[in-house]
Amino acid sequence: MATTTSERRLQNAVGSTIFISRWLQAPLYLGLIVAQAVYVALFWKELVHLVQDFGLMTEETIMLLVLGLVDVVMIANLLIMVIIGGYETFVSRINMRGHPDEPEWLSHVNPNVLKVKLAMSIIGISSIHLLKTFIEAEHYVEDGLTDVMLWQTVIHMAFILSAVGLAVIDKMTPVAPKHD
Helix, strand or coil, rough: CCCCCHHHHHHHHHHHHHHHHHHEEEHHHHHHHHHHHHHHHHHHHHHHHHHHHHHHHHHHHHHHHHHHHHHHHHHHHHHHHHHHHHHHHHHCCCCCCCCCCCHHHHHHHHHHHHHHHHHHHHHHHHHHHHHHHHHHHHHHHHHHCHHHHHHHHHHHHHHHHHHHHHHHHHCCCCCCCCCC
């Protein structure tokens, strides 16, 4: 059955509309850049607090503040991966090929690689939160909140199992030829 000219035009119009709709994600990535700016401000606020008040702080308090700073950096790294990787994968090429500052992982980004990298970042962030909880364990025990520690550990293990599952799936997925 042959398609008519009007049917081909309709198919082309629908296909073009669907393809162009990817640009609806661009404002989402711009919003994530704003969120990252908020994290930069939070980082500097906490760093100033650490420097100004370190003489009045216990080692535990300093350690918790530094872990908080590391946590902010890891979340910022996660945001960069989502912003750059997501935009490059789903919206449009950034065209940084050959630029000296091009992230190494950008040359082989695809949805599977991005998922594994995001999962690893989430595990890192979860590890920081879990470490903070265990540093403050005596307070949790005093307040009868040991179930919070248990659930944080269970959730962290679920993140690890999910990341392992994603990595296994990524290894099982055949590599598509590059179209550069």
